[in-house]
Amino acid sequence: xxxxxxxxxxELTTFKVGGCARYFCAAKNLGEVAEAAAFASKQKRPLFVxxxxxxxxxxxxxxxxxxMKMDILGxxxxxxxxxxxxxxxxxxxxxDDLARLTVEKNLHGLENLSLIPGSVGAAPVQNIGAxxxxxxxxxxxxxxxxxxxxxxxxxNKKACRFSYRDSVFKKPAGxxxxxxxxxxxxxxxxxxxxxxxxxxxxxxWLKREKISKLTLSDIRRAIVEIRTKKLPNxxxxxxxxxxxxxxxxxxxxxxxxxxxxxDLPGVVMGKNKVKVFLAxxxxxxxxxxxxxxxxxxxxxxxxxxxxxxxxxxxxxxKSFAEGIAIIVKEKTGLAIEREVEYVG
Numbered sequence: 649x650x651x652x653x654x655x656x657x658x659e660l661t662t663f664k665v666g667g668c669a670r671y672f673c674a675a676k677n678l679g680e681v682a683e684a685a686a687f688a689s690k691q692k693r694p695l696f697v698x699x700x701x702x703x704x705x706x707x708x709x710x711x712x713x714x715x716m717k718m719d720i721l722g723x724x725x726x727x728x729x730x731x732x733x734x735x736x737x738x739x740x741x742x743x744d745d746l747a748r749l750t751v752e753k754n755l756h757g758l759e760n761l762s763l764i765p766g767s768v769g770a771a772p773v774q775n776i777g778a779x780x781x782x783x784x785x786x787x788x789x790x791x792x793x794x795x796x797x798x799x800x801x802x803x804n805k806k807a808c809r810f811s812y813r814d815s816v817f818k819k820p821a822g823x824x825x826x827x828x829x830x831x832x833x834x835x836x837x838x839x840x841x842x843x844x845x846x847x848x849x850x851x852x853w854l855k856r857e858k859i860s861k862l863t864l865s866d867i868r869r870a871i872v873e874i875r876t877k878k879l880p881n882x883x884x885x886x887x888x889x890x891x892x893x894x895x896x897x898x899x900x901x902x903x904x905x906x907x908x909x910x911d912l913p914g915v916v917m918g919k920n921k922v923k924v925f926l927a928x929x930x931x932x933x934x935x936x937x938x939x940x941x942x943x944x945x946x947x948x949x950x951x952x953x954x955x956x957x958x959x960x961x962x963x964x965x966k967s968f969a970e971g972i973a974i975i976v977k978e979k980t981g982l983a984i985e986r987e988v989e990y991v992g
Contacts, residue, residue: 649673649680651687657706657715660698662765664886665962666706667992669696669715676719676740678793678800681826685795688714695795696991697826699767700742703774703888707962707992718769720828723749728833734788735832739769743776746832751868755834757786759864760844762871765882765889769827773817774987775810779871780844784810788833792825800828812917813893813987837864849874878950886956887947888988891969895982896923905980909933926976926984927952934979936972944968954988966990 655672658664670693675681688695694713698704720738723746728734733755737746743766747758760781770776771783772790787810790803803825809816816822835841843862845854853870854862880887897905902922906912911932914922930951931937938948943960945968947953954969973984 649675649683651684651714655715657698657701657710660717661701661704661706661888662882662886663701663705663888663956663962663965665708665956665960665965667708667710669711669713671714672717673714674717674719676721678720678828681716681720681793681828682798684714684716685793685798685826689795695826697769699739699770700765702765703770703987704989704991705888705962705965707990709992711992716826718767718827720769722829725753731836731838733834733836735834737768737830737832739767739827739829741768742766743768743771747868750832750834751864754837754864756837756841756843756864757832757834758783759867760871762868763875768830772808772810772815772827772830774813775815777813778875779847779850782810782812784808784815786832786834787830789831790827791829791831792827794824795826796824801825812896812923843867849878879953880947880955885958886960887953890952891954891986891988892926892952892973893985893987894923894926895984896921897982898922905982924982929976929980929982930972934975936975941968941971946972 652672654668656668657666673684675684685695696711696715698715698717719740721740722738724736726734744763746768747762750758760779761776764776764778772787775782775784787805790808792801792803794801817825845851850870853874859866896917899920899922902914912924913928914924917923927950936946937951939946943957944965945955947955954965956965969986976982976984
């Protein structure tokens with residue numbers, strides 16, 4: 649495995665910004681992951697694992713340690729009892745390739761997560777989700793390389809400590825884990841599958857298409873068309889997708905907000921918790937859809953998405969996002985959190 653020096657990261661991220669990695673390598677197997685971890689330790693440098701580059705913002709100064717591109721590939725389909733199939737996937741595989749293939753094989757569980765950019769290894773970290781589904785619902789295990797003890801571990805779902813856009817991999821307890829493979833337990837699709845179609849955009853699509861017998865392919869087609877229309881083309885502009893998380897607040901907070909904004913939508917998230925839609929808040933309350941400062945703005949169709957229109961720096965994007973958070977706080981009292989990870 650080659651370890652390179654001073655490698656530009658800009659074109660390896662979907663935001664298309666950022667400086668160089670002091671060291672850079674690509675790991676195609678567990679042995680190379682171990683080699684990369686040992687190198688970073690010997691050099692006394694931090695190690696950052698790069699997947700599809702879709703949920704990060706790299707500083708203009710770059711990253712002072714080793715950036716390891718996760719390139720472990722492979723998909724294995726294992727038949728289980730009860731009409732289920734466990735799909736074991738290398739962390740370097742493209743997420744939407746996995747979603748598409750499982751639909752083609754008539755396996756239910758990932759169809760609502762179609763067209764999310766990034767790699768399979770990033771999915772457990774963020775517990776990626778969209779249109780009423782989360783990766784955690786389908787994940788059966790996560791294989792990790794522990795940098796501290798230089799050994800492979802298998803974490804079951806409970807050990808991953810999944811919650812809304814969160815997991816053990818974002819906490820101190822998981823800082824030494826490098827995700828190498830992910831297992832998904834999916835169910836063979838049947839005539840009466842409990843498809844998740846509650847989101848208004850999905851409902852509108854189904855009504856327009858007049859589909860009587862819903863299939864996995866229909867759900868994927870709906871999600872792909874909806875996302876394509878609402879989200880920017882990564883080939884044309886820089887973006888990391890949704891920059892912010894949807895706030896999860898208490899019932900009391902939700903009632904207070906609805907008193908001022910009666911149309912505010914929310915989804916119950918367990919006992920005494922409600923998820924509110926930040927895109928609606930940014931659009932209807934803050935009137936920020938399409939708002940921009942210089943070369944950075946909120947997307948005209950989906951204000952959760954921060955866009956680099958070309959030539960913006962990481963610091964300008966960060967400052968813009970902080971300004972949006974201040975406006976939301978002033979208008980609603982909500983302290984919003986970002987999904988995007990700052991690197992360097």
